[in-house]
Amino acid sequence: xxVKQIRVASKRKTQxxxxxxxxxxxxxxxxxxxxxxxxxxxxxxxxxxLQSEAAAMEQNLRGGLYLLTKELRSAGYNPKPATTNDxxxxxxxxxxxxxxxxxxxxxxSIVAFTLDTCDKTDACGVIEPxxxxxxxxxxxxxxxxxxxxxxxxxxxxxxxxxxxSNIDAVxxxxxxxxxxxxxxxxxxxxxxxxxxxxxxxxxxxxxxTNPHVYTNKEGINLCPACVxxxxxxxxxxxxxxxxxxxxxxx
Numbered sequence: 640x641x642v643k644q645i646r647v648a649s650k651r652k653t654q655x656x657x658x659x660x661x662x663x664x665x666x667x668x669x670x671x672x673x674x675x676x677x678x679x680x681x682x683x684x685x686x687x688x689l690q691s692e693a694a695a696m697e698q699n700l701r702g703g704l705y706l707l708t709k710e711l712r713s714a715g716y717n718p719k720p721a722t723t724n725d726x727x728x729x730x731x732x733x734x735x736x737x738x739x740x741x742x743x744x745x746x747x748s749i750v751a752f753t754l755d756t757c758d759k760t761d762a763c764g765v766i767e768p769x770x771x772x773x774x775x776x777x778x779x780x781x782x783x784x785x786x787x788x789x790x791x792x793x794x795x796x797x798x799x800x801x802x803x804s805n806i807d808a809v810x811x812x813x814x815x816x817x818x819x820x821x822x823x824x825x826x827x828x829x830x831x832x833x834x835x836x837x838x839x840x841x842x843x844x845x846x847x848t849n850p851h852v853y854t855n856k857e858g859i860n861l862c863p864a865c866v867x868x869x870x871x872x873x874x875x876x877x878x879x880x881x882x883x884x885x886x887x888x889x
Contacts, residue, residue: 692840693871696805700838700873703785703803708879710774711832714752715883718763726766727883728752728826732773733766736790738798739775744824747810748778750832751788754883776802778809785809785836807872808837808853808861814878820857833878837861843869 657665715727729751731740741751753773757763761770768790775788777799785806786799813821814831821828835855853861853874865872 688842689840689844689871692842696838696840696871696873699803699805700836700875703806703838704834704836704875704877706787706802707776707785707834707836708877710776711750711752711834711879712882713754714774714881716754716756717883718755718757726753726755727881728829730824730826732775732790733768736768736773736788736798738795741775741826742824743813743826743829744822747812748780749775750777750811751775776809778806783807783839803836803838805839805841806837807839807865807870808835810835810855810859810861812855812857829881831878831880833876835861835874835876837865837872837874839865839870839872844871845869847871 717726728743730742731737732751732753739749739751741749751774753766755763755766756770756772761767761772766772771790773788773790777786777788778784779786779799783804783806784801785803787802789798789800792798792800812833812835813829814833815821815828816830818831833856837853847869849865849868849870849872851872852866853872855861855876861874862872
């Protein structure tokens with residue numbers, strides 16, 4: 640009987656497990672590994688989000704500028720002799736779209752022009768208010784977006800439709816045929832239009848502080864309030880030539 644008790648006691652002494660110190664070391668190592676994996680994942684997720692924001696900003700900027708320049712090049716399109724002189728750039732539209740006035744000597748965030756589509760559904764040589772022949776673009780500073788005037792919309796409160804969001808500045812500069820800056824409110828002299836479009840990301844990056852001053856080719860500061868905030872931005876500037884001329888009626 641004594642021999643069995645001795646053997647059982649000896650067997651118990653040979654069995655070993657983890658000590659408290661070993662468990663604490665294992666937990667510490669596991670915590671470090673989990674933290675490293677989480678930080679890597681979080682960093683990659685932030686990088687992906689920033690890249691997505693930058694891509695969306697780029698697409699938004701280029702899409703808005705493409706549509707704007709495409710329609711501006713059509714300003715004054717007039718395939719047949721005109722019976723009126725309200726072609727090309729205008730200071731206002733005829734009724735019922737006479738909802739604003741443009742002063743080209745002072746207003747640099749809005750442009751208005753007309754063209755004659757002259758297809759099977761409308762008369763030639765006359766600007767028709769409901770045939771998308773009165774076109775305007777403006778910068779809505781309150782909503783930070785580029786907007787287009789929809790002449791077909793019947794509701795005056797819905798005339799301006801969104802072209803591009805997250806826009807910090809839209810600046811139009813007008814030049815005559817000698818490429819001299821226009822300083823009078825005479826839209827007939829406009830031959831070149833310089834467009835500056837400043838877009839930003841939809842969300843701020845807390846780790847980024849904007850150091851840039853965004854100016855157009857004339858040195859105009861397009862967004863004084865942008866310096867020091869946490870948005871990433873992209874500025875595009877282009878100059879287009881207006882080729883269409885008024886064809887006088889015979």
